[in-house]
Amino acid sequence: MKRIHSTDVIELQDGEKCKLAGWLQETKNLGGIAFLKVRDREGIFQVVLVKKEIGEAFDDLVNIPRESVIEIEGKKQETDQTTLGYEIIPISIKVESKAEKPLPLGIVDKVNADMDTRFDNRFLDLRKKEKMAIFELRHILLEGLRDFFSQEKFIEINTPKIVAAGAEGGATLFEVDYYGEGAYLAQSPQLFKQMLMGAGFERVYEIAPAYRAEDFDTVRHTSEFTSLDFEISFIDSSDDIMSMTSYMIEHSLNYVVEEGERYLDILDVEVTVPEHPIRKLPHRECIEILDDLGKEWEGEKEVDTEGEKMLGEYMKENYDAEFFFITEFPTKMKQSTFYAMRKDYDPSLTTYFDLEYKGQELVSGGQREHRYDILMKQMEEIDLAPSSFRSYLDTFKYGMPPHGGIGLGVDRFVQKMLDLDNIREAILFPRDTSRLKP
RNA sequence: GCCCUGGUAGUGUAGUGGCCCAUCAUGUGGCCCUGUCGAGGCUGCGACCCGGGUUCAAAUCCCGGCCGGGGCGCCA
Numbered sequence: 001m002k003r004i005h006s007t008d009v010i011e012l013q014d015g016e017k018c019k020l021a022g023w024l025q026e027t028k029n030l031g032g033i034a035f036l037k038v039r040d041r042e043g044i045f046q047v048v049l050v051k052k053e054i055g056e057a058f059d060d061l062v063n064i065p066r067e068s069v070i071e072i073e074g075k076k077q078e079t080d081q082t083t084l085g086y087e088i089i090p091i092s093i094k095v096e097s098k099a100e101k102p103l104p105l106g107i108v109d110k111v112n113a114d115m116d117t118r119f120d121n122r123f124l125d126l127r128k129k130e131k132m133a134i135f136e137l138r139h140i141l142l143e144g145l146r147d148f149f150s151q152e153k154f155i156e157i158n159t160p161k162i163v164a165a166g167a168e169g170g171a172t173l174f175e176v177d178y179y180g181e182g183a184y185l186a187q188s189p190q191l192f193k194q195m196l197m198g199a200g201f202e203r204v205y206e207i208a209p210a211y212r213a214e215d216f217d218t219v220r221h222t223s224e225f226t227s228l229d230f231e232i233s234f235i236d237s238s239d240d241i242m243s244m245t246s247y248m249i250e251h252s253l254n255y256v257v258e259e260g261e262r263y264l265d266i267l268d269v270e271v272t273v274p275e276h277p278i279r280k281l282p283h284r285e286c287i288e289i290l291d292d293l294g295k296e297w298e299g300e301k302e303v304d305t306e307g308e309k310m311l312g313e314y315m316k317e318n319y320d321a322e323f324f325f326i327t328e329f330p331t332k333m334k335q336s337t338f339y340a341m342r343k344d345y346d347p348s349l350t351t352y353f354d355l356e357y358k359g360q361e362l363v364s365g366g367q368r369e370h371r372y373d374i375l376m377k378q379m380e381e382i383d384l385a386p387s388s389f390r391s392y393l394d395t396f397k398y399g400m401p402p403h404g405g406i407g408l409g410v411d412r413f414v415q416k417m418l419d420l421d422n423i424r425e426a427i428l429f430p431r432d433t434s435r436l437k438p
Numbered sequence: 439g440c441c442c443u444g445g446u447a448g449u450g451u452a453g454u455g456g457c458c459c460a461u462c463a464u465g466u467g468g469c470c471c472u473g474u475c476g477a478g479g480c481u482g483c484g485a486c487c488c489g490g491g492u493u494c495a496a497a498u499c500c501c502g503g504c505c506g507g508g509g510c511g512c513c514a
Contacts, residue, residue: 026475028473028474028475028477029471029474030471030472030473030474030477030478031470031471031472032471032472033471033472033473033474034472034474035473035474035475037474037475044475046474046475048473050472051472052472066465079473081473081474082473082474082475083475084475101448101465101466102448102449102465102466103448103449103465104448104449105448105449106448106449106450106464106465108476109449109450109464109465110450110463110464110476111449111450111451111463111464111465112449112450113449113450114449114450114506114507115506115507116505116506116507117449117450172512172513188514210514212512212513212514214512214513215439215511215512216511216512216513217439217508217509217510218508218509218510218511218512218513219508219509220513220514221512221513221514222514225514226514227514228514304510304511304512305509305510305511305512306510354513354514360514361513361514362514363514364513364514407514408514409513409514410514411514412513412514413514423514434505434506
């Protein structure tokens, strides 16, 4: 007999035979009758054991440890004595894998566990339906994003994660000891995306891990994260990139709302889809708003973490907007991003922007400098040796279209979409400054 | 890296000098119970992060270490 899921039982006739399997969530033993609650990916079903009918086997069955994997062949019986409306009368029950006692982490216990305990026992933690729902929704979000990119004729690419140079300063690189010369884990696919613009791909995207060896210890940083990057050619300005980003967000969140209802209900979360186009706010205006809001500055007037949160609330209150772009980042704030194009009419401003979601940076992007001589000049300004970027720079010498793109933190997207306190909740097995296992 | 905060049964907690051979819940063992779905009743089990110090007395105070959680810098 073919195994079916808990949710399939509803379709069966009263008295029909079936095979089910899952994890024994709990046993309610009332003496002469007992109930086994069994969980599979789709939900829960209940098996009824009547002592008078099954005799000696009763004692063995009610003593199967919680979270053991069991397989049941039985008959569906409709009844109004249980909340599900039906239960399973067993013909045979097989223990496939017995769980040890006690569990390091209860799945349905009435006590919460600390994050550290949960992540040490992540495979158990993920058995909770609310945790699994996060990853069902993450999958749906990624599906929605890929759906958008396919529709827009993007090519999905894979670029190397072992690289010779970073896109940003060297301090945040994880070193790889193997090549006998400097080798690192990629912080970003930035340079490769651009090389593919030089190759004529015109529209590419990648969803892949990126690595940053920073001493970040916050609820929105991890050492390894999933980065979504796209890059497009023949743009007129960074407005084209923001427009594409705006459509991408709208499309993917719509997809989540349509396809993910069941899981959003489990998490009791409502996802709001922004209207295209997403509002833009130049960096200098952000400063003005923050001044009006009475922010106290320490040092340079820049949008810092506190500023981001204040602006997020401001935009929510005044425009009912969860998303907004901060545009025209000053060149002095983007100095290390040597490939950022600056405004022709005012070189103190870049074409770079961030996309903010619920008061947190989600996306960073802009138009890249595609003119070889200017690019070289910008590298010199920060004393970067062109020799370590030779293969990248060569791309610009033989025909490079105007282009630009973005990087989006997938884990942050999931975190903010589902209002999760910590980015680690959106990652199966997070890697941070101290966690390497499991 | 800096600042704040914490570490007590498998899990989550109470206790902040003697009232503690440590509270409660959950779990787990045993017993009772034929409709549980946060079942119920009776009963047992199980813990003060590590190392120094102060004190008549330390889970509690001090110092150092190790390990969490949060904030900031920074960033996706």
